[in-house]
Amino acid sequence: MSDGIMDTPHGEHAHQPATGLRRWLYTTNHKDIGTLYLLFALTMFFTGGAMAMVIRAELFQPGLQLVEPLFFNQMTTVHGLIMVFGAVMPAFTGLANWLIPMMIGAPDMALPRMNNWSFWILPFAFLILLSSLFMEGGGPSSGWTFYAPLSTKYSGNSTALFVFAIHIMGISSIMGAINVIVTIFNLRAPGMDWMRMPLFVWTWLITAFLLIAVMPVLAAAVTMVLTDKYFGTSFFDAAGGGDPVMFQHIFWFFGHPEVYIMILPAFGIVSSIIPTFSRKKLFGYRSMVYATSSIALLSFMVWAHHMFTTGLPVVAELFFMYTTMLIAVPTGVKVFNWVATMWRGSLTFETPMLFAIAFITLFTIGGFSGLMLAMTPADFQYHDTYFVVAHFHYVLVTGAVFSILAAAYYWLPKWTGHRYDERLGQWHFWCSLISVNMLFFPMHFVGLAGMPRRIPDYALQFADFNMFISLGGFAFGLSQLLFVWGVVKCIRGGEQASAQVWEGAEGLEWTLPSPPPYHSFKVPPEIRSDEH
Amino acid sequence: MMCLTGKSVFASEITFNMTRGATAISQQVYDLHMTIFYICCLIGLLVFGAMLWSIVRHRKSRGAKAAQFHESTRIELLWTAIPVLILVAMAVPATSTLLKMEDTSKADLTVLVTGSQWKWHYKYLEHPVEFYSLLATNRKQIKGEQPKGDHYLLEVDQPLVLPVGKKIRFLMTSDDVIHSWWVPAFAVKRDANPGYINESWTRIDKPGTYRGQCAELCGKDHGFMPIVVVAKSAEEFDGWIAKTAGEQAAAKAQQQDLASQTMTLPQAMEIGEKVFLDHCAACHQPAGTGLPGIFPALKGSKVTTMAENRSHHLDLVLHGKSGTAMLGFGKQLSLQEVAAVVTYERNAWGNNTGDVVQAAEVQSILKQDK
Numbered sequence: 001m002s003d004g005i006m007d008t009p010h011g012e013h014a015h016q017p018a019t020g021l022r023r024w025l026y027t028t029n030h031k032d033i034g035t036l037y038l039l040f041a042l043t044m045f046f047t048g049g050a051m052a053m054v055i056r057a058e059l060f061q062p063g064l065q066l067v068e069p070l071f072f073n074q075m076t077t078v079h080g081l082i083m084v085f086g087a088v089m090p091a092f093t094g095l096a097n098w099l100i101p102m103m104i105g106a107p108d109m110a111l112p113r114m115n116n117w118s119f120w121i122l123p124f125a126f127l128i129l130l131s132s133l134f135m136e137g138g139g140p141s142s143g144w145t146f147y148a149p150l151s152t153k154y155s156g157n158s159t160a161l162f163v164f165a166i167h168i169m170g171i172s173s174i175m176g177a178i179n180v181i182v183t184i185f186n187l188r189a190p191g192m193d194w195m196r197m198p199l200f201v202w203t204w205l206i207t208a209f210l211l212i213a214v215m216p217v218l219a220a221a222v223t224m225v226l227t228d229k230y231f232g233t234s235f236f237d238a239a240g241g242g243d244p245v246m247f248q249h250i251f252w253f254f255g256h257p258e259v260y261i262m263i264l265p266a267f268g269i270v271s272s273i274i275p276t277f278s279r280k281k282l283f284g285y286r287s288m289v290y291a292t293s294s295i296a297l298l299s300f301m302v303w304a305h306h307m308f309t310t311g312l313p314v315v316a317e318l319f320f321m322y323t324t325m326l327i328a329v330p331t332g333v334k335v336f337n338w339v340a341t342m343w344r345g346s347l348t349f350e351t352p353m354l355f356a357i358a359f360i361t362l363f364t365i366g367g368f369s370g371l372m373l374a375m376t377p378a379d380f381q382y383h384d385t386y387f388v389v390a391h392f393h394y395v396l397v398t399g400a401v402f403s404i405l406a407a408a409y410y411w412l413p414k415w416t417g418h419r420y421d422e423r424l425g426q427w428h429f430w431c432s433l434i435s436v437n438m439l440f441f442p443m444h445f446v447g448l449a450g451m452p453r454r455i456p457d458y459a460l461q462f463a464d465f466n467m468f469i470s471l472g473g474f475a476f477g478l479s480q481l482l483f484v485w486g487v488v489k490c491i492r493g494g495e496q497a498s499a500q501v502w503e504g505a506e507g508l509e510w511t512l513p514s515p516p517p518y519h520s521f522k523v524p525p526e527i528r529s530d531e532h
Numbered sequence: 533m534m535c536l537t538g539k540s541v542f543a544s545e546i547t548f549n550m551t552r553g554a555t556a557i558s559q560q561v562y563d564l565h566m567t568i569f570y571i572c573c574l575i576g577l578l579v580f581g582a583m584l585w586s587i588v589r590h591r592k593s594r595g596a597k598a599a600q601f602h603e604s605t606r607i608e609l610l611w612t613a614i615p616v617l618i619l620v621a622m623a624v625p626a627t628s629t630l631l632k633m634e635d636t637s638k639a640d641l642t643v644l645v646t647g648s649q650w651k652w653h654y655k656y657l658e659h660p661v662e663f664y665s666l667l668a669t670n671r672k673q674i675k676g677e678q679p680k681g682d683h684y685l686l687e688v689d690q691p692l693v694l695p696v697g698k699k700i701r702f703l704m705t706s707d708d709v710i711h712s713w714w715v716p717a718f719a720v721k722r723d724a725n726p727g728y729i730n731e732s733w734t735r736i737d738k739p740g741t742y743r744g745q746c747a748e749l750c751g752k753d754h755g756f757m758p759i760v761v762v763a764k765s766a767e768e769f770d771g772w773i774a775k776t777a778g779e780q781a782a783a784k785a786q787q788q789d790l791a792s793q794t795m796t797l798p799q800a801m802e803i804g805e806k807v808f809l810d811h812c813a814a815c816h817q818p819a820g821t822g823l824p825g826i827f828p829a830l831k832g833s834k835v836t837t838m839a840e841n842r843s844h845h846l847d848l849v850l851h852g853k854s855g856t857a858m859l860g861f862g863k864q865l866s867l868q869e870v871a872a873v874v875t876y877e878r879n880a881w882g883n884n885t886g887d888v889v890q891a892a893e894v895q896s897i898l899k900q901d902k
Contacts, residue, residue: 061678062684063674063675063676063680064674064675064676065676069752069753069754069756070752070823070826071757072857073749073751073754074751112753117647122755136824136825137823137824137825137826138825138826139751141751142749143749146747147709147710147748149708149709149710149726150709150749150750150751151712153708153856153857154649154708154709154751154857156825156826157825166876227722237727237728238725238726238727238728241595243727243728244710244726244727244728245725245728266846276597278590279592279598280598280599280600280602281600281602281603282602283602283603284602284604284608285602285603286603287603287608294798309721309722309723309747309748310723310725310730311704311713311722311723311725311728311730311731314630314631317630318627318630319633321623321626321627321630322623325618325619325622325623328615328619329615329616329619332611332612332615333608333612335579336579336611337608339579339582339583339586340607341602342583342587342590343582343586343590343599344586344590344596344598344599344601345586345590345596345598345599346590346591346592346596346597346598347586347587347590347591347592347596348591348592348593349587349591357583357587359783361580361583362585364576364579364580365576368572368575368576371568371572372565372568372569372572375564375565375568375622375626375627376630377560377561377564377626377629377630377633377719378550378564378568378626379560380561380633380719380720380721381550381561381565381716381719381721383721383745383747384712384714384721384747384748384749441816445549448547448548448549448550449547449548449549449550449551450547450551450744450745451718452714452745452746452747452755453749454749454754454755455745455754455755456755457674457685457756458685458754458755459683459685459686460680460682460684461547481782502829
């Protein structure tokens with residue numbers, strides 16, 4: 001390998017990666033950093049997953065069997081934080097690192113040193129967060145939404161560690177987002193106009209803007225929690241002129257765009273995979289771009305739909321109900337476009353396609369329950385029940401996580417140069433599909449029947465359903481070991497993959513050999529005029 | 533399906549859907565829920581149907597050749613416009629129901645609902661009646677040492693009693709963290725925010741017992757603060773409220789008498805233990821050990837064992853400690869109960885101070901406040 005464009009400043013590993021631990025610690029290479037992010041996300045997925053197993057084990061039967069209520073609350077809280085900030089978001093950043101330079105014809109990310117830094121502060125953030133579980137009084141237990149004053153006056157001292165951990169995660173996300181934006185704006189190969197960018201690049205660009213817009217809002221929220229608890233301020237305390245509901249406004253002004261941060265890149269992934277295995281161009285590329293942008297803009301106008309029961313004035317309830325319903329329109333356009341892409345294609349069903357089809361179907365079910373939740377009067381009944389838990393797990397697990405699994409299978413041959421074990425992938429898919437629906441589908445019914453979320457024990461009429469749900473949960477957890485097995489097997493060897501890998505795949509990353517060279521494009525590729 | 537507790541669950545209690553409830557509003561909410569549900573099913577049928585058709589018919593293994601089309605402005609406009617129309621159609625009934633739910637005017641009766649960790653307090657604003665409502669399921673059932681009752685976790689010591697056919701306005705607030713008062717049968721779920729008051733209302737159609745739970749995570753025992761409402765006919769309600777008002781007035785008068793009485797140590801310990809288990813043990817634990825880092829221990833602590841801290845101890849129980857989860861119990865316990873529980877805390881678990889606090893001492897502290 002000869003000199004790349006970006007690697008002249010860092011002397012001894014200009015030509016090829018350093019070896020051993022130093023390669024990973026000092027790396028400024030987008031592929032190495034992408035790999036680090038993805039492995040970190042996988043580790044966190046199992047850490048957060050283990051906590052979900054504790055939750056489901058306690059809920060297996062009515063009564064308190066395994067854990068105390070306070071520890072149960074710590075599990076639900078840290079499970080949520082780990083999965084959102086430790087699993088889904090870093091996984092998408094890992095994919096962005098690996099793929100964006102290869103997709104736009106760049107040698108690397110634009111800001112490689114910052115790239116290293118934004119990854120390497122992340123493990124420390126989670127060490128801080130997880131270590132709080134071993135403090136006297138335990139870890140944070142006021143939910144991943146940490147509503148004040150439960151998280152301020154009524155919380156333990158883990159609050160301080162939790163706040164600093166969130167700050168570090170936020171800094172990491174913002175740096176990652178800046179890097180994505182700078183890379184996409186500056187390093188596109190000549191001829192790659194905006195409307196020729198692959199959708200994964202588009203969706204990540206929009207996601208990056210969302211991140212920069214809302215992560216500081218989260219930082220403000222946690223800082224106010226910190227000062228309310230330790231420095232005598234009263235942002236969220238009525239006794240000092242504050243308002244606990246203001247916390248929720250601030251939190252959800254971050255929180256709602258945040259849920260789109262966790263789904264827009266998934267839209268990009270599915271928009272890459274569906275055309276490949278349909279052997280047909282993506283239907284409505286332009287409307288996909290416009291729909292993604294509309295969803296991002298609308299995401300700033302819907303936050304109070306999380307707060308219908310807090311006592312909003314009726315005009316606000318109406319406003320947020322209407323804006324929330326409106327989100328169904330661009331989201332619908334996306335689903336229709338994917339189906340239209342499959343329509344009269346020439347379909348094959350390799351593992352990435354299976355996960356992508358499952359994504360479309362199950363994400364749409366999550367969208368339906370989202371639409372139901374948007375109806376304020378009905379929301380009064382659904383709010384804070386298992387119906388909501390079912391809703392957001394359909395969107396985040398069968399949505400975001402399934403898209404990440406699809407992406408892993410789709411690009412693994414490119415990354416490693418080996419084809420993954422297709423039989424194992426199919427087993428993983430079918431086990432996941434069945435168990436995830438056993439796990440989350442009955443939650444709709446338990447919620448409608450009246451079971452509140454975040455409770456360690458429940459009334460007897462919910463017993464049968466909860467046992468079934470727990471069994472689904474354990475099965476889903478175990479199924480993911482098949483994924484690890486498949487990934488390890490693929491990294492260690494397997495049938496050599498061609499550059500193209502998939503018959504119907506289009507895009508610059510498929511023009512590079514598998515595995516691609518350490519520095520992706522040393523010479524900018526030429527873009528054919530019909531390409532996007 | 534089976535139930536592992538060994539106790540049969542009544543088939544009528546197993547529901548798979550939202551309740552129709554016991555009020556006109558809850559029926560409307562149910563109808564709205566079903567309407568949206570059916571619309572979603574219809575859309576789902578079309579979309580998933582088209583997808584399934586593709587999966588079956590347009591697969592490469594059947595020799596399908598991919599078509600070339602990849603956009604159509606007309607179709608894309610169409611599937612943007614049609615959903616908008618469906619949404620407008622859904623927004624109409626949702627708006628009208630919401631406006632009705634938010635109209636709290638012209639109420640016949642107002643109840644102030646106050647949440648605190650982890651119980652509800654009800655106060656009838658037109659009548660001199662107020663009381664706390666606590667979980668009645670005992671710890672042994674929760675720990676699996678006793679079979680669970682039919683209304684496991686959904687039973688209270690003193691239910692809220694309401695008349696049927698009257699418009700009842702609820703005012704919700706909280707003493708500590710945010711709680712949420714939810715009775716599915718009334719389609720009422722409203723947050724109880726500390727320092728603020730929220731409003732809601734209901735008009736119950738038929739007499740009966742209606743059960744609900746706190747819906748907002750409010751700390752350790754969030755899962756253990758149920759709501760039970762007993763709806764009675766207007767006449768029965770009038771009788772009940774008159775009787776309860778009389779009983780509460782008598783209890784207050786009796787408290788004055790008790791304040792002048794002297795308790796022996798065993799008497800105080802007996803009353804104190806009961807008060808402690810009902811009101812204090814959730815945080816400070818039945819053995820007084822607290823939860824390190826969250827709730828302080830009372831066993832062997834400076835406050836409960838040192839003679840010079842006796843009045844400080846009383847002050848903490850009466851007024852709470854600001855900036856912490858410790859509430860003041862001055863308004864919910866009688867003078868005698870405060871005296872007894874402080875005595876208990878100063879003598880139980882090997883604290884053995886020998887102190888006996890009398891109701892008169894508590895009363896003198898409260899008088900100083902005024």
